[in-house]
Amino acid sequence: MLPASPTLDAPADAVADPEWAAEARQTLQQADARLYRRYDQGDNIERLLALRARAADHLIRLAWQRCIPANAGLALFAVGGYGRGELFPRSDIDLLVFGPTQAQRTHETALARLFALLWDCGLPVSHAVRSAQECVQASADQTVLTALIESRPLVADDAARQALKQAVNSDGLWPPREFFLAKRDELLARHQRFGDTADNLEPDIKDGPGGLRDLNTLGWMALRAFGVRELEALVGLGHLGADEAVALRRERCALARLRFGLHLVANRPEERLRFDYQKTLAARLGFVDDVESLAVEKMMQGFYRSATVVRRISDRLLQRFEEQFDGEAVPEPVSVGFSLRRGYLAANDPQWPQGDIEQVFALFSSWAYNPDVRGLHSLTARALAESLGELPAYTDASPAAREQFMALLRSPRAVDTLARMARLGVLGQWIPAFAQVSGRMQFDLFHVYTVDQHTLMVLRNMGLFATSRADERFSIAHEVWPRLRKPELLLLAGLFHDIAKGRGGDHSELGAVDARAFCEAHGLGSSDTELVAWLVEQHLRMSVTAQKQDISDPDVIHRFATLVGSRDRLDYLYLLTCADIAGTSPKLWNTWKDRLLADLYFAARRALRDGLENQMPAAERVLEARETVRALVRERGYDDATIERQFTVMPDESFIRLRPEQLAWQAAALVPVKQGQTLVKVRRINADDDALEVFVHSPDRDGLFAAIVMTLDRKGYGIHRARVLDGPVETIFDTFEVTPADSFADGDAPRLEAALRDALAGDLAQLRPSRRVVPRQLRHFRFAPRIEFRDANDNDTGGTRFSLVAPDRPGLLADVAFVLRNQGLRVHDARIATFGERAEDMFVISDEHDRPLTETARQQLRDAMLACLDPDRKAGDPH
Incomplete structure (x- = not known):
């Protein structure tokens, strides 16, 4: 038990002795140790959070009684996350002392002693002391109001509770619609700080996209707009489906369990799953390595999948809140079976899609051909989510459905369509192997995205190549793209190039098998099928050749060109390689890699043009390069005699290994240099x-x-x-x-x-x-x-x-x-x-x-x- 408190009418200047604090600290540590053991045994995380908050409540009340007279005219409330009745191991404890200004001043010393005592007891308290009017004024900042609307009385009579409630609900103080818009903008800005993705190597469990803060934000909106303290209460109001409520609660528990454990292994209020803690936390949670995945990769995949579900449902719920405030608009037909409602694409049939994948593909087709669509209507998105389990994989679908999918790959904004299908879970349902790599991370610094997000980044880069605008990051990609016979084949190669990650064995070879089966099932011709499978199997070859071998060596170029075999394959492989490297990490692609791959591309193209059996001798290559460089140096104003003099002091090998413009720059720089x-x-x-x-x-x-x-x-x-x-x-x-x-x-x-x-x-x-x-x-x-x-x-x-x-x-x-x-x-x-x-x-x-x-x-x-x-x-x- 915690140490007993003094009588309630103890004088305000009673001494908060160190012995009491030490005993309280020890008792709190013992209580925490019991809770942490229960955590390791897999006890319910919501119960553990509530029990820890209850233990803090008890100690705080005892400390209040010890320091603050019963007739002080002050009340004490828990606010913020602590106000929700949950407390993580290293989280701050937010308190509000509520009462008239005069009472605050009278007991200022006693309050200071209270907070010092709480810190001495081991409780990291942050506090505010405000009157009702001060609460109203401070709530002009919606972040303050957010903390207050979750207030929970610790030491407060009915009058104090009502006074605080009235202050929070003062006329004109953040009406529900304005509060919703402010919190939505805050959420979007927070997501942007994290690159609008949860799939970072060191994600933030609390504040990152799809994290616990997103769930809290939905709760704050529901509380302000509908007066309900739990998201589950929105089911009865028709704003949340029962299945959605179950999913949100499940993922909230999964995220909370990670955060609880992270606080324990970090021994500090850490919210990022940093490399420093990932392996230790995975072991504490019982994950083990196997031949396919490391323990840490399994844990992280669970996090990424939880974050994806939270984002998917929260997008729908935010839209429903918006509809609640702004009302529904008259539907505008856009295609057979679909219309726009306030800019959102909706299915007209309330029973849509009834497990019919052809209807689902028709939705994405309508979306692709209507670029002004803001997004998917919440009711349609919910219907789609509820029917996902009924949709067939491509292996069990009709030929018509398969043809629809290929039509989507050939349609405008095909890359956007694939990204939408992935985010809504349809792509993983259509291609089960894609679902297996959803949220899959690799424990290294090279791959900064999960496999599914990396794949989408690769596809997005391909979408950039398809535009007519040149991108300075990719010097020749926009020139190569128009030469592709069928751009959809490149998209398929990008979709499948890493799809076999985590299965054991060579993912390139296993992915080629998957790609071949997919192409055959979708009726592609044998040459197209073999091209896609070859691209998947060889997707690393050009990168490895460029970065690890000497591409000025004719033998290296000859081997690479022999492997490629045709200009057609070279074009596809070059674009896949650029998209793959640039989609692996924002820092990985640079001017040097762009030029290196372009050099290899042109060298291989020349070898294919001249014929693989006609390798130019080194001496001829030097002479040819000299003539090219000579012309460039002439443009700089030098005569042939000066140029020839410079050539005699330059190594022949440089004319093979360096670019003509580099050599021209070097030759000009050497003109005034004397021997030695x-x-x-x-x-x-x-x-x-x-x-x-x-x-x-x-x-x-x-x-x-x-x-x-x-x-x-x-x-x-x-x-x-x-x-x-x-x-x-x-x-x-x-x-x-x-x-x-x-x-x-x-x-x-x-x-x-x-x-x-x-x-x-x-x-x-x-x-x-x-x-x-x-x-x-x-x-x-x-x-x-x-x-x-x-x-x-x-x-x-x-x-x-x-x-x-x-x-x-x-x-x-x-x-x-x-x-x-x-x-x-x-x-x-x-x-x-x-x-x-x-x-x-x-x-x-x-x-x-x-x-x-x-x-x-x-x-x-x-x-x-x-x-x-x-x-x-x-x-x-x-x-």
């Missing part, structure tokens, strides 16, 4: 992008590569690509493409140029990597670095190919370059790739005599690199 001088040039690659190109020409000396890399890192730049070429007479021609990776990197090309020039003019051996703090998210994705060596190809320098896969972190490449320098090794080429938390880098290296590494040298480099990248590794650990 160092040149550093930096330019902005694109006026609308922060990417910079760095060109360094210098007499060769050991440590140059490391010095450049470490300086770029110190200035806050990340390297996306490096071309490290050896020129004539012991010179180097190094080209780097970089982007700002830290806030202090301002993208100022002259400033970066000066910093590099200063660094290279000094003692390179004195340069050291800067120490960097590893971002919080990266700490949760640690894995042992993997190192591989193999002899370089004949087209390379004859050195050793050194591949590294390691957890990414700031300064990683600088540390790698530092180790290479300390081992006395030279870098001849580098390809840098980062995939979320994984860095996958490749270097062509040699010893100081440009020879491949011996086995002894390889082992020494391996040990030094692991000691740098994985300092906690035990000696002798083979990794």
Whole structure:
């Protein structure tokens, strides 16, 4: 039991002694421990929240009696979330002291002692002290009114209760319609802060879209408009279906259980499901890993699905509230069986759709051909939701229904149609495999969306390609799109490319099987079916080739072009690859990747045009490139003699590996440079992008590569690509493409140029990597670095190919370059790739005599690199 209170008529200046507070704190901790055990045993979450609020009520009343005289003329109310009679483990406790201003002043010291005592007892109290008039004035802010309308008396007589009720319901104070509009705007603005999606890697359970705050908002609207404290009461009023009420209560319990557990594992009032807590919380909730999914992925999928249901139903309920305030309008017919009601598309038949998928597809067709539709009417949306379980999958549907679906893919705004079908649950019903990946997340930093949301993002990018407007993010996509024979085939490939995630095995191969079956069932011809299945199976190939292989190597291009086989397939694969990468993460797509894929596209297209059996010899490629570059340099005002002189000091390999416009820029920059001088040039690659190109020409000396890399890192730049070429007479021609990776990197090309020039003019051996703090998210994705060596190809320098896969972190490449320098090794080429938390880098290296590494040298480099990248590794650990 909690410590006994003094008599009710105790004087106002009674001392709140520390012993009482300590005993109260201990008793509260014991009560919490019992509740937390019951939580771990799976007890009803609503009961636990109510019991915790009741325990706080009891302690607060005792403290009030201890500090405030019975005749003080003051009352105490719980407000906000605590006013609802629920209390999460680390939530604040909102209190209102209500009474006349004079009584407030008289007992000001006693109130201060009360709140200090409550904090001493372990209750995180926030409070307001107001009179009735002050409540009216403060309620001009609808957030204050929101807290007050949920007030619950703790120590209050009937007069105080009535006075507060009258204050909250004062004439002209936020009439129901104005209150609804304000809360709706607040909800929409809050959703926008989270990108209007709950499918974030670290979602907010409370305030994110589909979270507990959405349910609270619906409750506040219902309370203000209809005077009901529970959403379930709206069923009797006809605003909420019984099935909807059950679903909302189920998802509220699921979300509350997550939030309760999150407070426990974080031991603080944390509302975001951060990586720091996801694994621990999943284990506490009893999820376990299996061959298909990690425990944390199962837990997160449950959250995403709950949030989806909450959003789906809340959209309908918000519309019904709007109809309640504004009334129904006269229906406007828009197509057979459908009309517009206040801009919302509605089925005319009250019995629609009666489990008929053809009727459902007719609805989406009408929606697609009427762009002014605001959305789906709430009654029609509810009818659709109630009939979802009756709708057949495509395998059991009629040929007419399948043809309707394909017609939707060919219709205007097909991407919008697929997104609507997904959000309303129809797409998952039609394609059960899509329902399986609904809400499915991957526990990494590379995939920032759930699989279903990523798929919709990919489709949305394809929709952008289809517009006639050029998008600066995709330099040639709008030119390639018109060449597609059947754009709907690309949409199908996008829909199926990740549909087999989480089944075990290769998702590309499994997805191709699903895609082939779907296309055959929908009557596509064999060539179209094979194209879609091939695109799904190979959807990663172009990305991997561009980012991990040397696309200036004719053999690489020949292998890729041979795989593709035709210009038609190349067009589809290019657009699918762009849409896929850009739809994986907002930060993943950039000018560099756009240009890299475009380069691979054009190189493969040329190989296909010339014939795969007619590879141009390297010497001819150099001559052809020289003529192209010569024309570009002439445009800069230089004569042929000057151009030829510059060509003699540039490595032949640069004419194969670099673009003509890059070479023209470098050749012009080299004109005033005398032998033995160092040149550093930096330019902005694109006026609308922060990417910079760095060109360094210098007499060769050991440590140059490391010095450049470490300086770029110190200035806050990340390297996306490096071309490290050896020129004539012991010179180097190094080209780097970089982007700002830290806030202090301002993208100022002259400033970066000066910093590099200063660094290279000094003692390179004195340069050291800067120490960097590893971002919080990266700490949760640690894995042992993997190192591989193999002899370089004949087209390379004859050195050793050194591949590294390691957890990414700031300064990683600088540390790698530092180790290479300390081992006395030279870098001849580098390809840098980062995939979320994984860095996958490749270097062509040699010893100081440009020879491949011996086995002894390889082992020494391996040990030094692991000691740098994985300092906690035990000696002798083979990794």
